[in-house]
Structures are given as structure tokens and as C-alpha cells.
């Protein structure tokens with residue numbers, strides 16, 4: 440890899456003796472996190488407005504500052520105030536302004552939590568926050584209230600409690616390790632957690648959410664990969680928000696994970712002033728698929744405290760989807776989701792393609808604006824209707840089949856004609 444001049448200059452200021460010798464050592468990067476405004480100014484040779492500094496200091500008391508030297512080197516100092524990397528990494532005085540609709544825990548991750556560190560919202564999968572720290576604190580983080588609080592990291596005993604919960608809950612087939620950033624744990628701890636979870640017979644798949652490929656790509660070491668490879672099927676989701684984040688180092692990290700057989704996904708947060716443009720998102724998704732990463736989610740910015748300046752109208756997200764669907768490869772198009780405030784989970788949002796209906800035709804429109812019809816079949820025999828038992832050969836099992844939500848209203852094996860939301864398992868769990 441060729442180091443650019445900026446990396447050279449930053450490294451020389453951090454450690455004049457060794458300069459770039461340790462740059463690619465992730466632990467060196469962590470030892471030299473930029474944690475103060477003065478350090479930020481010194482390393483980038485930027486002078487911030489003195490008028491803002493007191494407020495900025497107050498901001499980082501509340502929501503800590505940490506930037507890896509690597510991510511810092513991506514900031515365009517010639518126009519840093521409008522730079523998408525700067526905006527994600529450097530505090531804004533706006534973070535202290537809590538808007539009327541903002542909440543500490545907008546997604547009710549704590550309310551839907553049967554044991555500490557686990558959020559059990561959907562029937563078959565859990566979110567397990569195994570690590571409370573990150574290498575960089577994203578200013579737009581939805582878990583701002585707690586990430587960066589180094590005391591808020593579970594120890595092995597607490598993680599064991601979470602593992603016990605998964606063990607005694609047979610409906611869980613998918614465990615999503617998140618945080619914080621799980622890849623900030625030591626290799627041995629990662630190996631231990633993955634082995635423990637993998638040994639639970641009903642767990643079919645493990646996912647890890649990490650931003651290290653974006654902010655600390657050197658974390659993806661051969662040692663880490665040899666551990667991850669032992670625990671397939673393992674999926675990794677990362678968090679690229681802007682095409683400029685896909686650097687040579689990031690590409691290498693992604694390539695190594697893909698070569699290790701890990702399916703890669705990406706979750707982008709739609710952020711005002713960072714990536715709220717169809718052109719930027721399109722470029723981002725194209726670069727992602729070039730690097731074997733499937734765009735998975737495009738998130739509407741949550742109603743978390745202090746994120747007001749990052750929020751866009753939902754219409755911006757719909758406009759972006761309109762510009763992607765049909766216009767580019769289907770597998771480059773993420774799902775645009777709003778994570779429902781209050782814990783309703785992710786809700787997919789997109790333009791309408793189904794325009795109208797009759798008993799024998801549907802009217803659709805495509806991305807070009809062509810309006811077309813699809814003729815429904817003249818004869819359709821719903822062979823599965825009421826035949827569930829016959830097909831499975833097991834009446835008991837078929838009778839036990841219980842659809843949930845709107846699917847329950849559609850089910851042929853269920854007489855429900857209306858839904859009473861208070862009866863969901865999720866709400867019962869949070870009441871115990």
C-alpha cells in the first residue's frame with residue numbers, strides 16, 4: 440500500500456521516531472486514538488473557531504470523542520466543514536440540542552431486554568451487545584447514550600448470562616453480535632463467544648456487526664480471520680456511509696473476509712450533509728458490490744438524542760430508492776428501513792409499484808414510468824390451503840403452526856379476523 444502524504448504527516452506528529460512503521464498495527468492505531476480537540480487540531484493542522492470550543496468540550500464530556508489516526512487521515516482538510524468523514528467523526532455543538540421528539544433509547548433496546556446486553560425483539564433472532572466500545576465514536580450513533588462508556592462493557596460472567604438465555608430459548612436461530620464493536624474484543628474472547636454460541640444446537644447462524652473495515656481496517660488480521668473461519672456459517676455486516684470510505688486499506692480488509700468465505704453486508708445510515716443524495720448512495724453501492732459486499736440496509740436516522748442535525752425527511756430516502764430500483768443491479772439495492780421508535784422494529788419503505796387491482800388484473804408501473812398490467816391466472820388451485828396437515832403428515836405440528844401479525848390475517852389455518860397489538864410476545868416480555 441502506498442501511504443499518502445497526509446498519513447505520513449499524521450504519523451510523524453504522533454510518533455516522530457517510527458513515523459509510518461506501525462501505522463498498520465491496529466493496536467497502535469487504538470493506542471493513538473484522537474480523543475481531544477487540541478489533538479485533532481494539532482494532527483490535521485486545523486484551527487477551529489475559538490467561539491465553538493467551550494461547547495465542543497461540553498459535547499465530548501457527554502458523548503466521547505475518539506477517531507482512529509487512519510480515519511482521521513481521510514478527512515479533506517481543505518474543506519473540512521463540509522467533509523462527510525469530518526461530519527461523522529468530529530463533534531458538532533448541535534449534539535447538545537435535544538429535540539422535542541428525540542429519545543434516549545428510541546428503539547426500546549433496553550425495554551425489550553430479557554437479560555442485560557440482549558435485545559429480543561423478533562421471534563427467531565436476538566441482538567447481543569457483547570462489547571461497549573468502538574474504535575471510532577460515530578457522531579450519528581443511535582446508541583450514543585451508552586457506547587464509549589467503558590464501564591458499559593459486559594464481562595465474561597455477564598456474557599455467560601446472555602448465552603444461557605439463548606440456550607434456554609429454542610426459538611432463537613440467529614444471533615446478531617453487536618455493540619459497540621465486537622471486533623474490538625481480543626481474538627481469544629471473540630473465539631470463545633463464537634464457540635459458545637455455535638455449540639447451541641438451535642442456533643443456525645451468527646452475524647457480527649462491525650465498523651472496523653471502515654474506521655480501522657487493519658483489525659482484519661490473518662489471526663482474526665483464522666478464528667472467524669472456524670465458526671461458519673458466520674455473516675459480517677459493516678457500516679460504510681460514503682464512497683470515500685472505500686479506500687485501498689478498506690478494500691483489502693473486505694477482500695480478506697470475502698476470501699475467508701464470510702458473506703458481507705453493509706448497513707448505511709442516511710445522514711444529512713453526509714450522503715443524502717441519490718448520486719452518492721449509488722456510487723457507494725456500486726463500490727460495495729465491486730468489493731463483494733451486498734448493500735443490506737439503508738437506515739432512516741433514528742430519533743436518538745442529539746441527532747437532529749443528521750436527520751433527513753423520509754422523502755429523501757424514498758427518492759434515493761426511486762433512483763436505485765430498476766436503475767441499477769437488483770443486488771446493489773439496499774432495503775430502506777425506518778427502525779420504529781418505541782421498538783416496533785425495522786419497517787421497509789419504498790415507492791409504490793402496484794398502482795391498482797381488479798379481480799383479473801393488476802396494474803403496475805416500472806422505474807421508467809411505463810404502466811403495465813399483469814393478467815391474473817384464470818384458474819388457480821390453492822393446493823396448500825387447509826392441506827398443511829396432509830403435506831407435513833403431522834396434524835399436531837400443522838395445527839401448531841401460528842402465523843404472526845398481518846400474516847395471521849392471511850393464514851388459512853387461523854380464524855383471526857382482527858389484530859389486538861397488546862397481545863404480542865414482545866410486549867408481554869417487556870412487562871415481566
Ligand SMILES: *Cc1c(COP(=O)(O)O)cnc(C)c1O
Nearest residue numbers: 558559560561564565566615785
Ligand atoms: C436489526 C435488529 C435485528 C436484526 O434484524 P434483521 O432485519 O434480521 O437484520 C434483530 N434484533 C434487533 C433488536 C434489531 O435491532
Ligand code: SF4
Nearest residue numbers: 573576577580619650
Ligand atoms: S461503530 Fe456502530 S456502535 Fe460504534 S459508534 Fe459507530 S455506529 Fe455506534
